[in-house]
Amino acid sequence: MDAETLALINRIVEPRLWTLLLTILRIAPTVLLVPALGGMRIPQLVRVGVVFILATAMMPSELVAAPGSLLEAAPAMASQLLFGVLVGLVISAVFEAMRMAGSLADVSLGRGSFGAVDPLGGGGPAGTFSLLYSLFFLAVFTALAGHTIIVHAMHESWVWFGPGEVLGGDSLAAVAEIAIDMTGAAIAAAVAIALPAFVAAALVDFSLGWLNRSMPSLPSMFLAMPLRALVGWLVVAATLLAAATWMFDELLTSMDHLRAVFARP
Numbered sequence: 001m002d003a004e005t006l007a008l009i010n011r012i013v014e015p016r017l018w019t020l021l022l023t024i025l026r027i028a029p030t031v032l033l034v035p036a037l038g039g040m041r042i043p044q045l046v047r048v049g050v051v052f053i054l055a056t057a058m059m060p061s062e063l064v065a066a067p068g069s070l071l072e073a074a075p076a077m078a079s080q081l082l083f084g085v086l087v088g089l090v091i092s093a094v095f096e097a098m099r100m101a102g103s104l105a106d107v108s109l110g111r112g113s114f115g116a117v118d119p120l121g122g123g124g125p126a127g128t129f130s131l132l133y134s135l136f137f138l139a140v141f142t143a144l145a146g147h148t149i150i151v152h153a154m155h156e157s158w159v160w161f162g163p164g165e166v167l168g169g170d171s172l173a174a175v176a177e178i179a180i181d182m183t184g185a186a187i188a189a190a191v192a193i194a195l196p197a198f199v200a201a202a203l204v205d206f207s208l209g210w211l212n213r214s215m216p217s218l219p220s221m222f223l224a225m226p227l228r229a230l231v232g233w234l235v236v237a238a239t240l241l242a243a244a245t246w247m248f249d250e251l252l253t254s255m256d257h258l259r260a261v262f263a264r265p
Contacts, residue, residue: 015063017032019075022064022163023055025080026087027154033088035095038119058155064164069163079167087157090182090254091150094247095137097186097193101243102133104194108201109232129197129236133243140244146251151256160259176257189250193243204228 022078028051067073140146204227 014066018066019063019163020055020059020077022080023059024051025077026084026157026163027051027054027058029081029084030091030150030154033085033092035092035134043202054151054154058151058158060158060163062158062163073112075166076164079165080160080163082167083157083161086178087154087258089179090258091251093182093186093254094189094251095134095141097189098133098137098244098247099130100190101188101193102130103127105133105197105232105236106189107128108194108198108230129232132236133193133240136240140241140248144248146248149252149255153259156259165197178254182254185250185254189247193239193247196235196239197232200231201228204231 031047031051031054064076067076106129109129206225
């Protein structure tokens with residue numbers, strides 16, 4: 001094989017390999033951060049396979065010329081990785097908000113961990129409502145085709161932010177603002193979702209305290225736990241579906257916000 005043929009092959013292959021590498025750097029953080037795509041709990045070999053399959057399927061048709069050195073490649077690689085982390089954080093924030101809401105409900109209603117492992121929260125011990133909120137939202141997310149929305153958004157993101165582009169100062173500021181906003185929104189949403197459980201627990205305690213003062217012989221200590229459990233389950237059953245659909249709508253709104261930030265003029 002002569003030198004001209006090798007040079008021709010390099011000109012054909014190098015842009016494709018470089019574009020595939022940039023695609024992997026963009027997709028990998030989202031697969032690792034989003035529980036609906038597997039998260040950190042699935043085996044490493046499976047994660048690598050999912051990332052490679054998605055990257056191959058979603059690699060843009062517009063190829064990028066390979067840089068001449070690693071120093072020239074570093075800005076583009078870092079930009080794609082940072083963009084993937086941002087998308088992953090935006091999506092995973094809603095899952096974390098539901099898990100936090102369940103944890104707050106567990107605390108307010110006096111329910112701790114019962115030995116179960118939370119598959120969406122890093123594999124640590126999970127409380128009753130924390131596990132219920134996480135798994136129920138995952139079921140709603142899947143039923144509403146949330147995974148296909150994520151894949152479509154990642155494919156569409158090449159229009160927002162091309163494979164060869166580099167994040168500038170304004171884009172970095174916008175990225176930091178979105179990350180901060182999503183963190184605050186996740187905490188606020190968790191508190192709002194768990195608020196009915198807080199109110200229910202306070203009403204049970206207040207009612208039992210008032211009855212205990214009126215009827216000292218009433219065994220309020222024995223009634224507190226079953227009443228808390230009963231009221232807690234009723235409140236959670238009444239609000240869980242509304243909370244899950246609300247957070248799904250928040251996810252779509254966040255993706256629109258991200259799209260607007262990187263929209264081309």
